[in-house]
Amino acid sequence: GQNIDQPTEMTATEGAIVQINCTYQTSGFNGLFWYQQHAGEAPTFLSYNVLDGLEEKGRFSSFLSRSKGYSYLLLKELQMKDSASYLCAVTDSNYQLIWGAGTKLIIKP
Amino acid sequence: DTEVTQTPKHLVMGMTNKKSLKCEQHMGHRAMYWYKQKAKKPPELMFVYSYEKLSINESVPSRFSPECPNSSLLNLHLHALQPEDSALYLCASSLLAGVSTDTQYFGPGTRLTVL
Numbered sequence: 333g334q335n336i337d338q339p340t341e342m343t344a345t346e347g348a349i350v351q352i353n354c355t356y357q358t359s360g361f362n363g364l365f366w367y368q369q370h371a372g373e374a375p376t377f378l379s380y381n382v383l384d385g386l387e388e389k390g391r392f393s394s395f396l397s398r399s400k401g402y403s404y405l406l407l408k409e410l411q412m413k414d415s416a417s418y419l420c421a422v423t424d425s426n427y428q429l430i431w432g433a434g435t436k437l438i439i440k441p
Numbered sequence: 442d443t444e445v446t447q448t449p450k451h452l453v454m455g456m457t458n459k460k461s462l463k464c465e466q467h468m469g470h471r472a473m474y475w476y477k478q479k480a481k482k483p484p485e486l487m488f489v490y491s492y493e494k495l496s497i498n499e500s501v502p503s504r505f506s507p508e509c510p511n512s513s514l515l516n517l518h519l520h521a522l523q524p525e526d527s528a529l530y531l532c533a534s535s536l537l538a539g540v541s542t543d544t545q546y547f548g549p550g551t552r553l554t555v556l
Contacts, residue, residue: 374548375547377546380542382542421483427539428497429486433482434483436481
């Protein structure tokens, strides 16, 4: 079966750093996406990883280890506007996006 | 420009109504998608169009009928819906379908309530 696991909810403090983990077991792997979704809004693209290693994009970084079936999204210098759900999604062997349930991130002042 | 537009933003309909959701993109993308999303759940894929042809139908009930009039437009026709169909309906597009590196860009969604 296809399975993507993320923590349901995380809390962090404004200005701090938070790491959101994602583990996956899918039929094939053709890349991993991270999306941000504010409540009641559409998902917006954050990052894409297909090779092992770290991709950095401003305050956000995403890491992938294919051998471990593991990724994380690292958010630095947290701002209140970063309060949102963060969705991990894997492209499987049929090039279909398999979505995790999302991690709700709560930022406190 | 990575904009996908959807109309209407909100829709309330009775179970006997017929309505349509509309989606438009002008990024030259040849793949377009309909997703359904319930609260606190990830998006669920409904349909995929590739080069204006329906390529994936994820066993969606026939009360949902997609249409792709041209490469920029995607419609979802609704008829005889049930209250459990109330959800956020998201349209997305990508350059191509079936390519791992292609990012899907989402529209703002239509919040549908079925009474």
